[in-house]
Amino acid sequence: MDITPFLDKKSKIPLYEQLYSFFKQEISHARIAKGTKLPSKRRLSSLLDVSTATIERAYEQLTAEGYVKSKPKIGWFAAEVEPDFPSAPDHFQQSAQPGSHKKNAPAIDFYQGNVDPAHFPFTAWRKSIVKSLDRYSDSFHTSGDPQGEYELRHTIARFVRLSRGVNCDPGQIIIGAGTTVLLQILCLMLKPGTKIGFEEPGFHRSRKIFEANRMNVIPICTDAEGVLPDELYRRNPYFMYTTPSHQFPLGTIMTITRRQELLAWAAKSNSFIIEDDYDGEFRYSGHPIPSLQGLDPNGRVIYLGTFSKSLLPSLRLSFMIVPPELMKSIKNNAELMKQTVSAHSQFALADFIETGEWQKHINRMRGLYRKKHAVLLEAIRSELGNIVEILGKNSGLHILLRLLFPASEDEAIKTAANNGVTIYPVSPSYKERTPFVSVLIGYGGLSEEDIRLGIQKLKTAWAPLISPY
């Protein structure tokens, strides 16, 4: 047992905590047997050249958590701890040694759900959280408003009107821990077998939610302008799920005429449209088109928004704007489920938006993503120019690569993986047959350099797949 190399006096992590983590690891992994006498304060202190009080503090903390026991005037002893599970990732060891890069560099991950890790306004966000903790501490002892805290709903209502042209009052907003939770609340009001129109292709996670709730999911084809209204008249679903601002996965932006046709259909057939605006904040070219919800005078649109892309995926905070006609039954179900987002997160987000930090962040990110987007397109053009076609390049945080060479989706993904690049299949987005071979490329979470590198690697990976003639 040698601690010396684990103590880093220059680290930001306090000395006593480094010691604490070390012993915690050793004991819980049974590398120090229970009952073993630990080195005395003074011995360790002179060995490691730190104060005895530092050692003492580490031991004290370990005592508080039951890892060691102290016998006064005798010594400290490792306590009995459940053996740790061997597969447990040694998180502490890794985080304590930030310098050591793995030999096998992690794959470059083009996952569409990731966002830029480097430019998040951490200080401001932290400030909002701390502020909300201090200011709203009175509200934390109840489970809170099942729809979500009024402050946040009010803020969202105001903001969404300005930025997305969505009209609503706070009473129509339901806060939830992710779009899936909100869709789940929606499903609770529907009988199994209810007809749900769903873009084909479309966002598979949402489709699976409907399917798991035993809805009758009807694929509705899309073209370059968006959902085809004829199909809707023919199949006449009760709900129609769509992603008009940036169709998933194709990336098309629904035209204004198509939007109006959709709304007309909904009004005529007493159906509802679910508008999932999952990354509507990021548009790079062309005029912004108002949301379906904002265009709709008849209250036929359920609007879904999220802060996963525009703030932090790990925050798990989305919202749903419900038309008055559905409000009562959805509210009932929301109350049944209770609120799913912690009050402090809600207050923090409200503050973050109110202080203008969110807007600043989005603006900054839009610029960054625009640049990444350009880098990606350029890299693809130069590296893969004649073997792929790019689809959906005007907004959002992902594009589609249609393969112009005879390889299966599976082959394309596997060879990429073997070359250290993770890309994603498009076929799950289709309920029925997939018309052409393509892969999903999300670039939000990668640096410009990694984007270039990743595309280069793709070229290498795919080279053998291209027929030689």
Add this chain to the structure above:
Amino acid sequence: MDITPFLDKKSKIPLYEQLYSFFKQEISHARIAKGTKLPSKRRLSSLLDVSTATIERAYEQLTAEGYVKSKPKIGWFAAEVEPDFPSAPDHFQQSAQPGSHKKNAPAIDFYQGNVDPAHFPFTAWRKSIVKSLDRYSDSFHTSGDPQGEYELRHTIARFVRLSRGVNCDPGQIIIGAGTTVLLQILCLMLKPGTKIGFEEPGFHRSRKIFEANRMNVIPICTDAEGVLPDELYRRNPYFMYTTPSHQFPLGTIMTITRRQELLAWAAKSNSFIIEDDYDGEFRYSGHPIPSLQGLDPNGRVIYLGTFSKSLLPSLRLSFMIVPPELMKSIKNNAELMKQTVSAHSQFALADFIETGEWQKHINRMRGLYRKKHAVLLEAIRSELGNIVEILGKNSGLHILLRLLFPASEDEAIKTAANNGVTIYPVSPSYKERTPFVSVLIGYGGLSEEDIRLGIQKLKTAWAPLISPY
């Protein structure tokens, strides 16, 4: 000498100055004899929950003015001082007394879901949150592990084993934003019409979740020992939902024999038991009985735990421990729903538990609730002694009052409301007929004084309902 009430953290007067004034008063009024050793920096610091440096600053100022003398490495001692004017007004006592009661006092709310608002270890919790923000910022840019962050699951596994006798490894744990979300995930794996045994009476919110998911909810009667196993053999549901550690709403604690019978039934019939341990941390008398999960060698128990009662309702954090046989399908559904709790909350809670703060808090709360509980019982005995019967008085944060006078539940609640007391109906807990008239009294969120006052008001409210003969 008790300083606690004199320290007002929200005051504009600096903390060190409040301390300084206090000791100056005490010493110059000779309430502290000369030569007395003053409490050490650390002792005071932990007692008052301020930094040691703050105490030091106060002592220093006192030293400078000759009120105390410092002996290095030994302590601080009160010095000899001219006695001050004896009639000096105790300025602090006034400013610290927040006692100005409002004229229109809000209703006294006996809601069972509320918890004590005054004794939450706010500083420690805040510290855990800030620490998790600082230390895990790398993890926030992805949506995280759908089951929940490994650190938290590991911590919960360890803790639940020690405190509730539950056996599991972190891989079996699913974190979710509330018990309802977890039950919802459970329901996604069940066909509509699946038979769910449900305690009669039972926790209505859970029942409604099953019903909303179109399960076939079968009421299973309970007696003083818990669920009746005969009923189970007769009706043979696939899942049986129960609250063995503190039956909701009756408050009975399931006996060990009954527990074993239940487990035997589940093993024999290949069914599963859902053990909802919603407030198992709080038990006031009798021996602790191990959880069903801990007694079960056959993996037939799904254990539900929550931090709503034992920490903060607004945190929205619960967990589910899944037996291996169900793991695969439940995991699938959890992945479909994605994780519903923000990563920073998860890391913060893991830290809060790991640093021993949670245990401290529970211990403290158990004592407080025990006292409130005693106050409540005493108040009921003295005020309502002969018109009600108390049910379920050995654990948890609520009791049941059975009305011994001829009034309806509705009447009892309405007259109470008219007298400024909110109490809750028991009838929603019953799926079928309610056998006797009773009301639900939760006391976790009320002060001892309000508990007494509330019961007094109940007496006044109900007086007219009692037949005069």
Add this chain to the structure above:
DNA sequence: GGGTATTTGTCCGTATGTATG
């Protein structure tokens, strides 16, 4: 076997750095 020096945990005051408003 009894006294003494040493080891050890516990408690203490002090100094310096850092975050916040």
Add this chain to the structure above:
DNA sequence: TCATACATACGGACAAATACC
């Protein structure tokens, strides 16, 4: 910039347990 408060780390005084002579 400055006041307030907290966090981290240091080194010494003390008394009990232990080891040694």
